[in-house]
Amino acid sequence: MTPTALRWIGGSLALAALLAYPYLFGIYFTNVFVTFGIFALYAVSFNLLLGFTGLLSFGHAMFFGAGGYGTALALTHFKSLPLLPALVIGVAAAVALALVLSPLMVRVSGTAFSMLHLAFAQLMYVLALKLRAVTGGEDGIGGFRIPPFRIPGLVSVDMKDPSSFYYFAAAVLGLSVFVLWFVTKTPFGSVMVGLRDNPNRVAYLGFRVPQTKAVVYLLSAGFAGVAGAVYALFQNLVSADALHVLNSFTPVTMTMIGGVGSFFGPILGAAIFGVISELTSRYTERVELVVGLILILVIMYAPQGFMGFVNAARARARARFAPGGATELVR
Amino acid sequence: MDPTTAMYVAQGVHGLAYGMLLFLVASGLTMVFGMMGILNIAHASFFMLSAYFSYQVLAVFGSFWLALLVAPVVAAVLGVLCERLLLRRVHAFGHMGELILTVGISLVILEGVKVFWGTESLPIHVPAILEGRLALGGLDYPVYRLFVIGLALVVLGVLAALLYTTRLGMVVRAAVSDSGMVNALGVNVPLVFMLVFGTGTWLAGVAGVVIAPILTVYPGLADQMGMDAFVVVVTGGLGSLWGAFLVSVILGELNAYGVQFVSQLAPVLMFLFMAIVLAFRPMGLFGERE
Amino acid sequence: MILETRDLSHDFDGLRVLSRVNLSVQRGERHAVIGPNGAGKTTLFNVITGTYAPRSGRVFFKDQDVTGESPHALVRLGMGRSFQITSTFSRLTAFQNVRMGILGRRGIRFNVFRKVDAMRDVTQEAEEVLRRINLTAERDLPARLLSYGKHRALEISLAMSTEPELVLLDEPTAGMSRDETRNAVDLIRRLTEGRTVIIVEHDMDVVFSLADRITVLHHGEILATGSPREIKANQAVKDAYLGEVAD
Numbered sequence: 001m002t003p004t005a006l007r008w009i010g011g012s013l014a015l016a017a018l019l020a021y022p023y024l025f026g027i028y029f030t031n032v033f034v035t036f037g038i039f040a041l042y043a044v045s046f047n048l049l050l051g052f053t054g055l056l057s058f059g060h061a062m063f064f065g066a067g068g069y070g071t072a073l074a075l076t077h078f079k080s081l082p083l084l085p086a087l088v089i090g091v092a093a094a095v096a097l098a099l100v101l102s103p104l105m106v107r108v109s110g111t112a113f114s115m116l117h118l119a120f121a122q123l124m125y126v127l128a129l130k131l132r133a134v135t136g137g138e139d140g141i142g143g144f145r146i147p148p149f150r151i152p153g154l155v156s157v158d159m160k161d162p163s164s165f166y167y168f169a170a171a172v173l174g175l176s177v178f179v180l181w182f183v184t185k186t187p188f189g190s191v192m193v194g195l196r197d198n199p200n201r202v203a204y205l206g207f208r209v210p211q212t213k214a215v216v217y218l219l220s221a222g223f224a225g226v227a228g229a230v231y232a233l234f235q236n237l238v239s240a241d242a243l244h245v246l247n248s249f250t251p252v253t254m255t256m257i258g259g260v261g262s263f264f265g266p267i268l269g270a271a272i273f274g275v276i277s278e279l280t281s282r283y284t285e286r287v288e289l290v291v292g293l294i295l296i297l298v299i300m301y302a303p304q305g306f307m308g309f310v311n312a313a314r315a316r317a318r319a320r321f322a323p324g325g326a327t328e329l330v331r
Numbered sequence: 332m333d334p335t336t337a338m339y340v341a342q343g344v345h346g347l348a349y350g351m352l353l354f355l356v357a358s359g360l361t362m363v364f365g366m367m368g369i370l371n372i373a374h375a376s377f378f379m380l381s382a383y384f385s386y387q388v389l390a391v392f393g394s395f396w397l398a399l400l401v402a403p404v405v406a407a408v409l410g411v412l413c414e415r416l417l418l419r420r421v422h423a424f425g426h427m428g429e430l431i432l433t434v435g436i437s438l439v440i441l442e443g444v445k446v447f448w449g450t451e452s453l454p455i456h457v458p459a460i461l462e463g464r465l466a467l468g469g470l471d472y473p474v475y476r477l478f479v480i481g482l483a484l485v486v487l488g489v490l491a492a493l494l495y496t497t498r499l500g501m502v503v504r505a506a507v508s509d510s511g512m513v514n515a516l517g518v519n520v521p522l523v524f525m526l527v528f529g530t531g532t533w534l535a536g537v538a539g540v541v542i543a544p545i546l547t548v549y550p551g552l553a554d555q556m557g558m559d560a561f562v563v564v565v566t567g568g569l570g571s572l573w574g575a576f577l578v579s580v581i582l583g584e585l586n587a588y589g590v591q592f593v594s595q596l597a598p599v600l601m602f603l604f605m606a607i608v609l610a611f612r613p614m615g616l617f618g619e620r621e
Numbered sequence: 622m623i624l625e626t627r628d629l630s631h632d633f634d635g636l637r638v639l640s641r642v643n644l645s646v647q648r649g650e651r652h653a654v655i656g657p658n659g660a661g662k663t664t665l666f667n668v669i670t671g672t673y674a675p676r677s678g679r680v681f682f683k684d685q686d687v688t689g690e691s692p693h694a695l696v697r698l699g700m701g702r703s704f705q706i707t708s709t710f711s712r713l714t715a716f717q718n719v720r721m722g723i724l725g726r727r728g729i730r731f732n733v734f735r736k737v738d739a740m741r742d743v744t745q746e747a748e749e750v751l752r753r754i755n756l757t758a759e760r761d762l763p764a765r766l767l768s769y770g771k772h773r774a775l776e777i778s779l780a781m782s783t784e785p786e787l788v789l790l791d792e793p794t795a796g797m798s799r800d801e802t803r804n805a806v807d808l809i810r811r812l813t814e815g816r817t818v819i820i821v822e823h824d825m826d827v828v829f830s831l832a833d834r835i836t837v838l839h840h841g842e843i844l845a846t847g848s849p850r851e852i853k854a855n856q857a858v859k860d861a862y863l864g865e866v867a868d
Contacts (some may be wrong), residue, residue, distance in 0.1 A: 050427075056427045056430065058430075058434075110426060111364075111368060111369055111370060111426050111430065114427075114430055115370055115565060116565075118561070119561065119562065119565070122558050123598075123599070123602045126598045126599065130596060130598075130599075249434055252431060252434065256431060285445075286442045286443075286445060286446055288441070288442045289438065289439055289442035289446065291438060292435045292436070292437070292438025292439035293435070293439055295431065295435035295438065296432060296435035296436065296439065299421055299424075299428055299431050299432045299435060300420050300421060300432070303424055303428060
């Protein structure tokens with residue numbers, strides 16, 4: 001059987017599994033999957049900055065949180081707002097925040113970029129805590145109406161049903177991941193990678209570096225906002241925790257575990273992270289401790305993450321079967 | 332002196348005390364940045380760890396002074412071990428790897444203290460000799476706050492003396508501003524790294540012990556101080572001790588008076604200050620252009 | 622005149638690096654800038670190509686005042702530059718490197734609508750360039766794994782990829798063996814046909830075989846300008862170099 005045929009079969013099986021999932025695994029695991037999906041998109045959006053453009057953000061939670069608060073506030077204040085517009089408002093909030101920050105952020109890189117993001121995200125967190133009237137402070141905003149998914153005249157699906165929400169979330173998150181994947185395959189995606197390797201040379205090829213970085217930044221923030229908005233809808237709650245620095249460290253950890261050099265690494269990392277959190281939380285409340293330990297181990301002994309292992313193994317396999325000649329292991 | 336002025340002065344003293352402690356923490360942070368090019372995200376965790384150690388020493392031996400002596404040293408040793416065994420290994424992967432590693436370390440410490448000491452806040456009492464108030468020039472000052480300021484000044488004075496009059500100090504200063512060059516001159520840079528890292532952590536540890544009676548020992552101790560120290564370092568200029576000193580005092584006072592007047596949004600003042608400084612001097616008040 | 626600098630001066634923290642440099646380069650010329658280390662050659666390049674703005678003086682490109690313009694603007698106006706320290710995309714393959722240059726030339730900067738691998742004309746052009754610089758065999762090798770000579774060839778090709786009217790080459794043959802140098806000179810000659818070149822070089826054989834005119838820079842000042850014969854005979858140049866000028 002040809003590799004393409006195999007890929008089609010594999011893909012169809014995966015799709016079928018995805019569609020049947022809620023009926024195969026029940027409510028609890030359906031919700032676990034939705035959580036995984038949310039953080040997978042969140043981590044992928046983060047890695048757009050790190051793995052692809054070489055920018056490490058320690059404050060990505062502010063975009064996640066902006067998406068969440070945007071959607072929650074919209075649904076709280078506009079009583080008959082439909083589902084998709086609510087989602088879009090959340091995303092718009094995240095993009096707006098990125099727009100405001102981008103003039104500064106695209107002109108810094110390296111440690112400065114990382115730490116400025118840490119500072120701004122912390123500022124957002126403090127604001128969310130203190131502006132109780134708007135954000136509900138520590139308790140956050142919750143219990144807002146979750147509108148049904150409605151195509152006027154055709155169908156109206158209640159989103160409070162876990163299975164229905166699963167399909168909605170899977171569609172939105174899956175589409176988002178696909179869009180981001182596609183972007184990395186376009187000429188713009190090539191320039192992004194160029195920025196990571198050698199921003200100076202990129203300028204000397206006639207590209208406007210700050211503007212290019214800005215577009216990546218907006219994309220990354222916007223899709224983090226999508227994840228945050230879906231999160232708010234899923235939990236029917238968003239609080240300052242979404243903006244806490246620990247939520248900024250989460251995509252970092254997931255990406256490092258899964259593999260920073262690959263598009264799918266963060267998704268894998270989100271899955272592994274989810275499994276580890278699940279298992280750890282059965283024995284102790286100190287999940288972050290385990291996460292910290294794993295982060296240390298990964299950075300020291302497997303900085304390319306899980307995908308790094310896979311790629312290295314693949315390269316070794318290829319070398320063994322390659323017809324003579326020197327083959328370099330590309331790290 | 333009338334009550335209003337008395338209140339202003341009292342706030343001023345509180346602000347100065349916090350500013351001094353802030354400088355103790357920020358000085359280590361800024362020097363490590365100067366040498367290694369990274370901001371040690373775990374730095375504030377060692378500050379907190381030292382506070383917890385001091386609680387333990389107090390619980391076992393009952394002596395605040397012993398705690399002040401021992402706890403920062405233990406914290407510093409741990410810090411040096413982290414540098415030696417962990418950070419150094421990751422050096423090859425560049426700044427990002429180091430930054431992420433410090434994130435991991437901070438997570439482990441932040442959660443680790445909860446495992447050993449629980450999540451409740453642990454009170455520490457001011458030693459009897461430092462209780463009460465002192466009357467100076469028509470005003471009452473809390474003795475402990477004065478002690479804090481005094482201790483910080485003494486420690487910093489000794490540090491400054493070492494840095495600016497000894498040969499070792501000169502080497503350290505050179506390493507902080509250009510470690511590559513110093514390496515080329517045959518100085519044992521790894522050793523200087525360890526020294527700077529250890530001393531910086533020790534200073535943060537001292538601050539941790541000293542602040543414990545004021546704020547109590549609890550798992551969130553690192554959060555506020557960490558953010559403040561970071562703002563100090565960035566605003567004062569990465570690698571600049573004088574910048575850190577100036578901004579620490581400013582922030583200490585901003586904090587103290589801010590809480591008086593803007594209470595809820597006091598933290599925002601701090602970020603506003605940072606934003607304004609960075610808008611005009613992106614490298615900080617005394618930082619050097621990259 | 623395609624490039625002209627007027628009284629170009631620059632200093633770093635008080636250290637004078639360029640002093641009233643008046644350089645003029647004719648269209649189609651191959652102009653070499655030589656001088657001992659520290660003479661200010663790379664700084665001159667940096668100022669001309671917009672890496673930094675000069676402390677004083679002006680730069681005119683195609684009769685336009687471009688002093689202080691940013692690199693990307695100058696590249697779009699028709700300049701190209703190679704660097705002393707190889708400045709390619711080290712983790713990308715030779716093919717991807719060349720393709721980046723082509724995307725730059727074609728102005729494909731924000732296209733998010735097509736897969737870049739599916740752009741066959743771009744791919745064809747990239748393979749054509751690879752052929753021209755003899756890197757077809759190394760097409761899928763990451764740039765940092767290329768041999769030094771081939772890596773420098775890639776560097777030069779990137780500098781040329783936007784089809785600049787004026788290209789500045791900063792020590793293109795630095796660190797090369799005899800053979801590699803010969804290949805590099807041949808490559809440069811081929812690639813820069815019909816274009817104007819300003820080349821900084823230490824290898825005097827290269828200078829004398831490529832250059833139409835030579836400018837000698839010393840302590841940030843122009844010591845002499847002229848044809849290779851004039852420079853070879855110039856006493857002041859000889860004194861400054863003391864035997865560095867090969868005869």
